[in-house]
Amino acid sequence: MAALTMYPDSERLDGGNRVAFNLYIITAVTLFVLMMLLGLTMRLGQATWLSVPPDLFYRILSMHGAGMVGTAALATTAVMWFFLRKYVRLHLWAFLTNYVMFMLGALCIIFAIFVDGYGALWTFLYPLPVHGMGLWSPNAAALFMLGYLLIGVGMLVFYLDAAAGIIRVHGNLGRALGLQWLFRGTIDPDHPKAVVASTMVVIANTLGILAGAVVLVMGLVNIYYPEMALNALVAKNLIYWFGHMYINATIYMGVIAVYELLARYSGKPYPISRPFLWSWAVSTLFVIIVFPHHLMMDYAEPPWLVVMGQVVSWGAGFPVFLVTVYGALTNIYRSNMRWTMPSRLLILSMFGWAAGIVPAILDGTVRINLVMHNTQWVPGHFHFYLLLGVLPMALALMFHVIGQRADAPPNTAADRLGFPVYLIGGLIFVLAFLDAGHLSVARRMATHLPAWTATDEVGSIGAILVVLGMLYFAIRITVGLLKAPARGEPHGGTANTAG
Amino acid sequence: MILQNVVWTISLVGMGLVALGFVYVIRQAGKPADDAATRKAAHTSNLLRRWLFGSLLVIFVGGTYATLHRFPIAPQHTPLDIHQVVDVVGQQWSWQITPDTVHAGSPVEFRVTSKDVNHDFAVYAPDGRIATQTQAMPGFTNKIVYTFTQPGTYKVMCLEYCGIGHAPMTSEIKVVAASGG
Numbered sequence: 216m217a218a219l220t221m222y223p224d225s226e227r228l229d230g231g232n233r234v235a236f237n238l239y240i241i242t243a244v245t246l247f248v249l250m251m252l253l254g255l256t257m258r259l260g261q262a263t264w265l266s267v268p269p270d271l272f273y274r275i276l277s278m279h280g281a282g283m284v285g286t287a288a289l290a291t292t293a294v295m296w297f298f299l300r301k302y303v304r305l306h307l308w309a310f311l312t313n314y315v316m317f318m319l320g321a322l323c324i325i326f327a328i329f330v331d332g333y334g335a336l337w338t339f340l341y342p343l344p345v346h347g348m349g350l351w352s353p354n355a356a357a358l359f360m361l362g363y364l365l366i367g368v369g370m371l372v373f374y375l376d377a378a379a380g381i382i383r384v385h386g387n388l389g390r391a392l393g394l395q396w397l398f399r400g401t402i403d404p405d406h407p408k409a410v411v412a413s414t415m416v417v418i419a420n421t422l423g424i425l426a427g428a429v430v431l432v433m434g435l436v437n438i439y440y441p442e443m444a445l446n447a448l449v450a451k452n453l454i455y456w457f458g459h460m461y462i463n464a465t466i467y468m469g470v471i472a473v474y475e476l477l478a479r480y481s482g483k484p485y486p487i488s489r490p491f492l493w494s495w496a497v498s499t500l501f502v503i504i505v506f507p508h509h510l511m512m513d514y515a516e517p518p519w520l521v522v523m524g525q526v527v528s529w530g531a532g533f534p535v536f537l538v539t540v541y542g543a544l545t546n547i548y549r550s551n552m553r554w555t556m557p558s559r560l561l562i563l564s565m566f567g568w569a570a571g572i573v574p575a576i577l578d579g580t581v582r583i584n585l586v587m588h589n590t591q592w593v594p595g596h597f598h599f600y601l602l603l604g605v606l607p608m609a610l611a612l613m614f615h616v617i618g619q620r621a622d623a624p625p626n627t628a629a630d631r632l633g634f635p636v637y638l639i640g641g642l643i644f645v646l647a648f649l650d651a652g653h654l655s656v657a658r659r660m661a662t663h664l665p666a667w668t669a670t671d672e673v674g675s676i677g678a679i680l681v682v683l684g685m686l687y688f689a690i691r692i693t694v695g696l697l698k699a700p701a702r703g704e705p706h707g708g709t710a711n712t713a714g
Numbered sequence: 715m716i717l718q719n720v721v722w723t724i725s726l727v728g729m730g731l732v733a734l735g736f737v738y739v740i741r742q743a744g745k746p747a748d749d750a751a752t753r754k755a756a757h758t759s760n761l762l763r764r765w766l767f768g769s770l771l772v773i774f775v776g777g778t779y780a781t782l783h784r785f786p787i788a789p790q791h792t793p794l795d796i797h798q799v800v801d802v803v804g805q806q807w808s809w810q811i812t813p814d815t816v817h818a819g820s821p822v823e824f825r826v827t828s829k830d831v832n833h834d835f836a837v838y839a840p841d842g843r844i845a846t847q848t849q850a851m852p853g854f855t856n857k858i859v860y861t862f863t864q865p866g867t868y869k870v871m872c873l874e875y876c877g878i879g880h881a882p883m884t885s886e887i888k889v890v891a892a893s894g895g
Contacts, residue, residue, distance in 0.1 A: 269878050276875075336875055342852065343831045348806055348877055447832065447851050481743070512834065512849045514790050514856035522782060529774050537767055544739045545759045549747035566736050573728035577721050580777075582786045586717050586844045589834055589873035653722035655844040657836075659875040662882075666842060 221479050222619045225301040232300075235311055236293060237696045240613055242318075243290035244689035247606070250282040251685055255678040261663045262671035270350055272661035273334035280337030281324050281359075284462050285366060287601060289317055290609040291468035292373060295416065297612060298409040298475050303380030309373050316369025323362030331355030336659070338458060339363075341430070341450035345438055353438045360431045360438075367424045367431075374417045374424075381414055388414050392499065393492040406487055408474035415499045416467045422503060423460025426453045448515055455509040463502050466568065466600065469608030470539060473561050476615055477543055480558035480624070481550035491542065494534030501531045508579040512588045521581060528579025532572055540569040555624035559634055560611035567603025567641075571596055574649055589659070591670070592652020599645040602681065603638070610688060617695025625695070633687040640680025647674030718843055788823070788859040796823040796859060800887075804833035804850040807879030809870055811887060818862045819892030824848070827855045834873035837887065840866040847873060862889040 228236050253275045260267030267275070296310050327333040332351040335343040344356035378388065385391040391414040396402045430453035436443050478485035507524030510516045543565045552558060574596040578587050587593070618624040651670035656663065663671060747755055788794060798817065802824050803810040816822045826835045828850040836847035837860070845868065848856040862868070872883040 269881065273875070273878060273880075334878070340832055340874075343876065346806065346831045346877065348879075350878055447853050451832070451851075482746075512847060512856075513851060513854075514787050514848055514858070515851065515854040518785065518787065521787070522785075525782065526778060529778060533767075533770060533774075536770065537763060541763055541766070544735065545756075547743040548739050548759070549742055549745055549751065549755050551746040552743035554744075562736070562740065566732065569736075570729040570732045573732065574721075574725045577725060580781050582781050583717065583721050585786060585846055587721065588847060589836075590844065592721075649725065650722070653718050655718065655838065655842060657871060657873050657881075660881040 219479055219482065219484065221624075223301075226297065226619075228616070231307050235307060235314065236297065236616070238311075238314055239289060239293035239296075240616075240696060241693050242314075243286050243293070243609070244613070244685075244692050246282060246286040246289070248682070248686050248689045250279050250286060251678070251682045253279040253282070255675070255682050258671060258675040258678045260661065262668055262675045263663075264672070264675060267661065269661035270332070270334065273336070274328050274332065276659060277334050277336050277359075278325070278328050281328075281363075282321075283601070284337060284458075284465075285317065285321065285324075287465040287605055287609075288366075288370065288461065288468075289314075291465040291605065292370070294472050294609055294612050295377070295409075295413050295468040296373075297616075298407075298471050299377060299380070299413045302407045302410050303377070303384045305380050306376050309376035313369040313373040316365050316372070320362040320365035320367075320369070323358050323365065327351075327355045327359035327362065331358060333359045335359075338454055339431075339434065340454060341434060341445050341447055342437070344434060345441065357435055357438050360435055364428060364431050367428055371421065371424055374421050377413055378417045378421075381410060381417070385410065388418060392496060393487075394496060396489065396492055397496060402487060402489060402492070404486055408487055408491065409471045411487075411492065411495050412467055412471050412474065415495050415502075416464045418499055419460050419467075419502045420464035423457045423464070427457030427461070430454055430457065448510075448513060451510060451513065452506070452516075456506045459506040459509060460502055462597075462601075465605050466608075467498070467502070469564070469605045470568075472608045472612040472615075473539070473543060473564060476557060476611060477546055477561050480555065480561070481547045481552045483546050483550045485542070485546045488542075490538050494538035498531070498534050501527050501534075505531060505579075508584075511579075511581050511584040525579055525581055529576055532576050535568060535572055540565050553624065555618070555626040556614040556630045556634065557611045557618065557624055560607040560614060563634075563638060564604050564607035564611065567605075567607060568600045571599030571601075571604055571645070574599065574652075586655070587652055589657065590652040591648045591656045591658045594658055595645055595648030595650075595652050598648060602645065603641045610692075613688075613692045613696075617692060617698070620695060620698055625691075629687065630691070633684050633691070636680050637684025637688070640677045640682075640684055643677030644674055644681055645677075647671075647677055716843060788857050790857055794823050794857065794859060796821050798822040800824050802826040802835050802850065803829055804835060804872065804876075804883075805829040806831060806877050807872070807883040809835070809872075809883065809885035811870065811885055814886065815888040815890060816862065817892050818865050818889050821859050821861045824858045824860065825855050826850045826858065828852045831876050832874045833876050833883070836871050836873040838869040838871060840864070840868065849874060865889050865891045 257275055259265035260272055333355040334350055345353055381391045391410050393411055430450055433445055437445055505527040507520040508528045511521055577583050578592055614625050647670045656667045800822055801812045826848050833850040834847055835850050837845045839845045846858055846860045848858045866889055868887045868889055870885040872880055
């Protein structure tokens with residue numbers, strides 16, 4: 216069965232594809248390490264173990280936020296491209312255009328932050344970018360926003376190419392999502408899950424990026440023509456519509472690795488089903504309309520939007536728990552699972568997503584948001600499903616590919632040590648954040664009250680372990696990707712088979 | 715009952731249950747089943763998924779009703795007929811709170827706005843926990859209604875990042891015993 220071939224020929228990386236994939240992945244793992252070091256610096260500063268002046272802290276926070284979100288998008292875009300290209304025709308130039316635009320945008324952002332002093336965070340919440348109070352200039356804010364626009368345009372190019380490829384094969388996006396099988400009909404067993412997930416991402420994140428582009432252009436106009444003021448509430452809605460979908464798209468792009476790879480390591484088929492199609496149809500809608508949960512403390516927001524934010528936040532748990540995570544667990548239950556780096560990371564990603572969504576859903580409750588909003592509860596839950604969910608999804612593919620080149624799934628003694636270092640560090644790190652949120656420790660503060668530093672210290676220890684684990688992964692992956700393919704590279708090699 | 719403790723407990727229980735589920739399945743993952751056992755496992759899995767769906771549905775409906783049937787945010791566009799009114803204005807990087815002394819035991823209406831960028835007016839109880847909060851947004855006035863139960867000094871902090879002076883942007887509200895109490 217094709218789905219159980221460990222290294223199918225259709226996933227072969229050669230020529231330009233290999234160069235492009237390596238560019239994406241090596242850039243991503245390098246940036247992940249650098250951004251984690253920035254995160255560690257902030258935690259050490261909050262723990263008072265390191266002196267970090269407030270102006271530097273907020274610049275680091277701006278870089279860490281923008282950098283992590285962007286890098287997560289870069290890495291998971293590579294995941295989506297790697298698998299989607301098997302099913303629809305994708306143009307390498309579009310994939311590379313996204314990379315070039317990302318790098319140009321990243322340079323603008325780095326220059327705006329570390330040269331021009333921009334410190335209004337990755338959320339560029341209007342009107343803070345034009346109120347630098349002497350710390351950064353309007354030009355710095357404009358350069359930061361221009362960087363975002365460049366990255367957004369690159370991603371749109373990739374999505375439009377993906378959409379064109381999907382439509383050419385499936386007729387329209389609805390059929391690619393499998394909407395025709397929601398109520399009746401025999402589902403095509405060969406309809407790729409990767410196409411379903413990619414279609415959802417193309418629909419949702421295109422809307423998100425367009426919303427972001429609107430508010431970025433409005434913000435740029437306001438910087439140079441202050442008399443053209445924006446409505447702060449409308450701007451915030453657009454920013455979070457964009458921001459929420461952009462970061463959530465990384466989960467939905469990353470999870471393609473689970474759909475594609477898990478069955479190869481468990482040896483059990485992982486077929487498409489009606490609940491799967493329902494979950495993606497529902498998730499497509501939910502991810503588009505859930506953003507008001509970021510505005511629960513904006514009482515001027517229409518109440519129906521706030522209620523929608525809560526109801527949809529809670530509802531978003533259904534597809535995750537009942538379909539994706541449950542399906543993955545069912546797949547490995549009583550299987551002949553081969554525990555190597557890719558399979559460990561795939562299961563970790565499912566755990567990180569499922570466990571992290573618990574505090575996230577609670578925070579999406581108006582009553583709870585009243586006492587948890589903008590505390591460290593928030594970075595606690597999003598680091599949970601990004602650090603222990605999304606990143607392991609992308610890492611699983613990276614290790615899978617280096618396994619392809621080394622003729623066997625990676626599972627060295629160093630791998631077996633690096634994995635628990637990352638996992639234990641990650642758990643300490645996110646639980647310290649969540650405990651701090653429970654104690655009402657504010658997020659995004661350069662200096663903490665003395666009563667708050669205990670959780671900062673614990674979090675710092677966790678962060679050190681995470682950085683060590685990720686540094687090992689980055690080196691291992693970079694070396695593995697640059698290594699020449701093994702003689703007689705095992706394309707089409709057999710997957711693990713049960714029994 | 716402190717809400718933060720309830721939320722923390724529910725989270726730990728929820729994350730713990732997820733972890734237990736993973737540990738159980740991972741321990742079974744290396745024990746391949748024969749055809750009969752695979753069929754039985756598939757049947758049990760479907761049954762369990764239905765139970766899980768039912769349980770989540772009950773939590774979803776019950777939780778939504780319990781947390782929203784009395785909407786926790788005060789009406790913003792109608793007079794509230796509350797006698798203690800406090801005007802709050804945030805600006806980089808200070809709070810203007812008028813008056814800054816209120817009585818415990820009767821509701822207080824805070825009318826919160828900002829002169830420049832977004833801030834977040836968060837009231838910390840003397841035990842260090844957030845009692846209530848709302849955003850202070852330029853061009854809008856958000857109204858919170860809160861009844862203090864304990865006299866004391868309540869710290870006000872800004873919880874929306876607003877520039878380099880964000881952390882020190884603090885103030886205080888004095889809550890005195892109910893008049894005549």
